Amino acid sequence: MLRIFKNWADNYFSDEEAVYLLVVLIAAGLVIAFFGGMLAPVLAALVIAYLMQGLVSALERRGMRRLLAVNLVFALFLGVLIATLVVLLPMVWRQTVLLVQDQLPHVLGNGEAWLKELPEHYPEIISMEQVNSIVAVIQREVAEAGQGVLTLSLASIPNLVEVMVFLVLLPLLVFFFLKDRETIVNWMLGFLPKRRRILAHVWHEMDGQIANYVRGKAIEILLVGSATFIAFLLLGMNYTVLLAVMVGLSVVVPYIGATVVTLPVAAVAYVQFGWSGDFALVMVVYGVIQFVDGNILVPLLFSEAVNLHPVAIITAILLFGGMWGLWGVFFAIPLATLIKAVINAWPRQGEYPAELADES
Numbered sequence: 001m002l003r004i005f006k007n008w009a010d011n012y013f014s015d016e017e018a019v020y021l022l023v024v025l026i027a028a029g030l031v032i033a034f035f036g037g038m039l040a041p042v043l044a045a046l047v048i049a050y051l052m053q054g055l056v057s058a059l060e061r062r063g064m065r066r067l068l069a070v071n072l073v074f075a076l077f078l079g080v081l082i083a084t085l086v087v088l089l090p091m092v093w094r095q096t097v098l099l100v101q102d103q104l105p106h107v108l109g110n111g112e113a114w115l116k117e118l119p120e121h122y123p124e125i126i127s128m129e130q131v132n133s134i135v136a137v138i139q140r141e142v143a144e145a146g147q148g149v150l151t152l153s154l155a156s157i158p159n160l161v162e163v164m165v166f167l168v169l170l171p172l173l174v175f176f177f178l179k180d181r182e183t184i185v186n187w188m189l190g191f192l193p194k195r196r197r198i199l200a201h202v203w204h205e206m207d208g209q210i211a212n213y214v215r216g217k218a219i220e221i222l223l224v225g226s227a228t229f230i231a232f233l234l235l236g237m238n239y240t241v242l243l244a245v246m247v248g249l250s251v252v253v254p255y256i257g258a259t260v261v262t263l264p265v266a267a268v269a270y271v272q273f274g275w276s277g278d279f280a281l282v283m284v285v286y287g288v289i290q291f292v293d294g295n296i297l298v299p300l301l302f303s304e305a306v307n308l309h310p311v312a313i314i315t316a317i318l319l320f321g322g323m324w325g326l327w328g329v330f331f332a333i334p335l336a337t338l339i340k341a342v343i344n345a346w347p348r349q350g351e352y353p354a355e356l357a358d359e360s
Contacts, residue, residue: 018346021198024343036324041166043175049181052077052213054176070178078171085167088245095242099268107269108138123340198298202341209336216301217330221248224293231285238272247286251293252330254313 034124036043051072058202059069112135119128177184192199234242243265265286273279316336320328 020193041169045177049174049177063320073173092245093239095239099239107267206338206341212332220251220301224248224251227289235282239268
């Protein structure tokens, strides 16, 4: 047993750079696991600044001074943040409350009536007692969910304070990460060894892929959400802002998001229009938006798509989503790509990636 372990360690940790890479990964994981909550504004600002750096660099390549480019990009970020907080979020919240108060009871009433018809048609499969139990559970769960949406308890006030602190710190940190990028990067590199071919290889492989993926995903959310809002508004749908936000955010989760968000879209359309031509038109337009997104927009935005198997993507979504919620879902694919890059670049005894072998 010891010989097997020794052979495995010699194979994967014979190079000192493998040890450096392992230490960096463990340290980053421990910091996020134990201090992620406290450092949430720093981590969020770091990600936003990293994504916005591409726009700053583009302005610099066109001859603009770095400080002016940083100020312009930061002003754009600040404007988007303020518009989201002042305009978008209140509208989404208001329509969510209206949906829970007005639309949900109709959907539940229709569903309850349909369930109570089942024992008449299939008495050997389901009984009225089972239907009543199911209805009672659904009513209880919906009542609890509705109470959570419609009421704001005193216990949530500390969370509101944390959110306010987060919103104050986030713009400041983004600005300084953009402004003093080189100073901060050089300071962090000072903690790493001089010889870091493996780390440089992993970073070089991930830098373009993660940035392009997340920027492309942000553009996709904006385009799909805007197209859905315009289409539903022209069709006279209720809760257009809420549904557009839900459809836009659904693109974050491949294979699953579009399927899940179809249910509220269909439910709202059915309650509003019934089984009519308008309902069919809404679902056809929604299907066209999903088709254009999956077959035109995604290949256009992600021409250099991350080469991950669908099983790996779904596993990453479940794993990181379970660990970090919505942020884990959003960054599941970049994190899975990082893991893949680390595995591919990991030095093995007598074996190097081609790029590293050329440097030796």
